Amino acid sequence: MIDDRIKAQLRRIVGPENFLESDLDRFGYSYDASFVPLNLKHLPDVVVRPATTQEVSLIMKIAQDNSLPVTPRGAASGRTGGSIPLAHGISLSLDRMQKILELDEENMMVTVEAGVRTAEVYNFCAARGLFYPPDPASSKFSTIGGNIAENAGGIRAVKYGVTKNYVMGLEVVLADGSIIHTGGKAIKNVTGYDLTSLFVGSEGTLGIITKAILRLLPLPKRQHTIQITFRNLHESCLMVYEMLRSSIIPTAAELMDSVSLKAVLAHRNMDLEPGVEACLIVEIDGNEEEEMRRQTEGISQLAHSHEALSFKVAQNEEEAEKIWSLRRGVSSALAALAPDRIGEDISVPRAAFPEAVLRIREIAMKYNLTIAVYGHAGDGNLHPSILGDLSDPAVSRRIHGAIEEIFDVALSLGGTLSGEHGIGITKKPFFRKAVGEKGEAIHRAIKEALDPKGILNPGKIW
């Protein structure tokens, strides 16, 4: 509990309308988009919504002086419980820090506050011919601060990489309220440790990210979307690797297995064509029509040499949208099939993708569960989705058994627990297995150095 004197101080900093303490208001800040069930034990004591770095700094000073836990929050669209205030205390919502501060067209960089929605960064830059590539599925509503704290990925990762590849510098408020600036606009910078990278993906445990300088690219002029179906999942993966080895780097290569396809089609009262075992959505971009034609033809040839059943190039934006809606519809179509959908996020070396899918199928058989697999075939990041009812103890045991084995598969294939969602709460029990004892000790030592009182997002990662 936070005493009234401290509450009054916090209220003064952010103003009464941005200080929430009623039961129902606090309840709204107790969950995120993970499968962690709603739980009154996760309520913060208060919610504060600062508008400036100065306010964040003052809040952190008070928290540090009084050893109050602080859980930063953007849009609470995270999938692993990162913004759930496990230890109560202060829920620090950065959603009011929504300014795009500067667009430096000469250096092709944009400086933004943490609460700006990622799609807004994209749109703002795109309107000026510049391109911020990372596009997590949540980009329309998630905040850039949250994307950086989780090092979010997205479908364009195969060609353009993930959030960390675009963060040039950060403004961070540390646990004691001091404000630091890491990195900057210089492209080459080897002065000391790479502190920027340290904070990217730190899940709110090392500091509060308040501003970021992001690197931009020129916006490609053209984009094509292609849908290919296969009778064999393995062949579809092989096709992706061959495509990447040739000079065709797609912006996206998204794969859906037959379970995912059936779910999304059933949602629309449609049947899956007989014999289809996999569907691949490929997106390519470029500037010249000739370049686009060359890529499309190359992909078409590869598709046919891998026994593709169908090959379709979207002729206009509407058709492209229709193809993408299949992929975007998967997660909710699966969610509609069972009371709970546990979406995992393992990442394996690209070449191990088919092997990982096969082993996940075996796990599904062993535990008698429906597990759909879809994901980013181009970068080895898969999303096995386990369907079931977590409130049934027997089913819940089976689900948790399956999750553990899926993680084992990822690790044994040289991969890891999470490609783009982070560890948060939901993958905590498996963290040590993934990074090793020494690895965990280093994490702890870094945490201790930056947050000796352990007030920043306690209870996360390990």
Add this chain to the structure above:
Amino acid sequence: MNFLKQAQNIVKACDRCGTCLTVCPLFTLNGIERTSARGKNSIIRAFAAGLIPEMKEAQRALDYCLLCRACVDICPAHIQTDEAVIFLRHYLASNSGGPPLRYRLMGKILKNRPIMRVMGHFFSLWRAGKNNLLRRKYLTALAGPALLGRKTLPSTVTPRHTDKVAFFEGCGMKFIFPAVAEKTKRLLQATTGNFLTPENMCCGLPHLAHGLIEDFIKLAQRNMELFSSADIIVTDCASCGSTLKHLARFVPGEEAKNFADRVMDITEYLVKVGYVPRKRGNLPLTYHDPCHLARGQGITKEPRALLKQVGDFREMAGANECCGGAGSFCFEYPKAAKLILERKERNIAQTGAEVVVTACPGCLIQLSRLSISACHISEII
């Protein structure tokens, strides 16, 4: 029928992704989670699971909703948050002594034709004066398209010249905008040789909104009798149209379905019969989509097609965002309604339009507060 269970069944598919956060007109005002559709779904889920014992606060949170369905339209799982909110409102109301007295009283008045006629005279007096407070109060009766369920399909009726076309005159149009209703009648007379004007009853939306479901069914049955000889039933009120088209959800039997199938919005009807509006020079105008027309009935193209023939039509940003009128909402939460209207005003101003056109008396009252002129589509085509 267990309202709590029904609400729970709807929200259990919400996986809290956050897609709805960017479209809720209220959440974009204050950014507080409980205001959002995700927040409301979670409150309902927690309430049904017994996690939130305090009813009053939950009730307040669920009242703070325009029922505009913007969240339902964008939800990847199409979760009917609006319906869940209505079900829980019904549940909370029936567990705290039924609908408030003011709504029961209003329901009685709207059901009674002689009283309504007397009220009509009062309204004509008020219309003459500057005071529009009562107009506002009167419209508290209405609610968003939420209440009525999913978007209806376009009418499948193809008007023939021999069809008997009947006008369904909504209470809002009749008593607050009678001059507009006259214009609609003239439009109908011009397009059919067989025009009927049975003196209809209230569509029942206010009754449905506030838990007076038995009254709603009685009104519906009376209207079905009154319109039994009409081939096509046309209304110029988006809310009445949406209510009547959804009748079969609440009134059992073939007859309700048959009635609902014959209902058309005025714009839907005029486009179908190939009506060509009179050109009015290059008057710059824009259009505001009533929730009950765009998300209630899926009608967005027809009004625009008509307006493009009238003058210099300019699309505004956020045309289908609720204007903040939302039936009783603007009365219960005037501050929020004003902020939403201000946003609408900025969007209208950006188009440079001199007139904002709409197709619902509820919106028209709200939009009449703007400095720019607002009118019903029947007045301009």
